[in-house]
Amino acid sequence: MRRLFLWMAANAWLRTRIPKLWFSRRAVRRFMPGEDLASALAAGVGFQVEGLGTLYTRLGENLTRIEEADSVADHYRGVLDEIRERRLDGEISVKLTQLGFDLDVERTFHHATSLAAQAAESGKSFWIDMEGSPYTEATIAFYERMKSAMPNTAICLQAYLKRTAADVQRLIPLRPEIRLVKGAYAESPSIAYQTRHDVDANYLALCVSMLQAIRDGHPVRLALGTHDVRLIEQVAEHAAALGLPRTAFEIQMLYGIRMDQQRRLAREGYLVRDLIAYGEAWYPWYMRRLAERPANVLFALRQIVG
Ligand SMILES: Cc1cc2nc3c(=O)[nH]c(=O)nc-3n(C[C@H](O)[C@H](O)[C@H](O)COP(=O)(O)OP(=O)(O)OC[C@H]3O[C@@H](n4cnc5c(N)ncnc54)[C@H](O)[C@@H]3O)c2cc1C
DSSP states (O other): OHHHHHHHHHOHHHHHHGGGSHHHHHHHTTTOSOSSHHHHHHHHHHHHHTTOEEEEEEOOOSOSSHHHHHHHHHHHHHHHHHHHHTTOOEEEEEOGGGGTTTTOHHHHHHHHHHHHHHHHHTTOOEEEOOOOGGGHHHHHHHHHHHHHHOTTEEEEEETTBTTHHHHHHHHGGGOOEEEEEOOOSOOOTTTBOOSHHHHHHHHHHHHHHHHHHHHTTOOOEEEEEOOOHHHHHHHHHHHHHTTOOGGGEEEEEETTSSHHHHHHHHHTTOEEEEEEEESSOOHHHHHHHHHHOHHHHHHHHHHHHO
């Protein structure tokens, strides 16, 4: 099932057709407050009242014309203005390919540093998402370059990749801000753990290594980008055993998933941030969400019949 949906995510023919179907637009609402920025910001205002921070991401990846990257950057400049005006505890999270990484790396660097600079004016970080493995090394090298230009840059790393333990050690001296996720793409067994048991074990080991670094005085902002509450509890137990407070790490989850847990964790004193995605180019992203959880496919099917 997972492989089928990941294949569908990458299929160009389906990408142009499925979003036009009325029921798929309804079904995607489970994961998005709406397609436009105004809906995302309105949701963010509501979350702030409940003690949740937010992350904003406009869906879209792998541009084909570099001019589109300029307009994406303009859009995010507007998002940062809105966050500032509304005094939101919000940050932006961006895919490098959305800023033209496939087409012109220097232009991507220019856009990314200018967005990070604008975020820094309000004391916020600028997050870089992690894409499929053809981008891993280039994204990490880009992050290293960004960190020396704009220290408020943050990156996502994937626990299913075998290389990530070495990447964490590589980044720790840079005072990194790291969101650790399990990983959302189809990767081969030669480079990625395949079973849930192995991915979870690596996730926990990576968190423990970063918590130890924090305990030893290395400034690391660790964000757990997962809905796996059992795993979060295990990380919290390790943090407590190391003498670290609950605020030594933060938790980031997606809009619409485990909202009850997001609110509970925030009430219990954890730092929780909800990632709100919006935009018209939701198809591959939505397929990856279906791939993660068969129950979501049933939900989507229910939209068709009722
Ligand atoms: C804030 C954030 C940012 C992310 N950024 C990236 C990125 O940049 N690059 C990348 O490769 N991946 C990214 N991901 C996706 C990530 O890699 C996983 O694919 C995704 O989070 C599902 O895995 P999980 O950690 O929640 O654990 P799982 O083991 O998949 O799920 C744990 C439990 O959470 C619940 N759950 C998980 N997913 C869903 C769902 N879709 N619908 C309903 N319930 C669900 C279920 O109860 C499940 O049992 C991000 C995830 C988050 C939360």
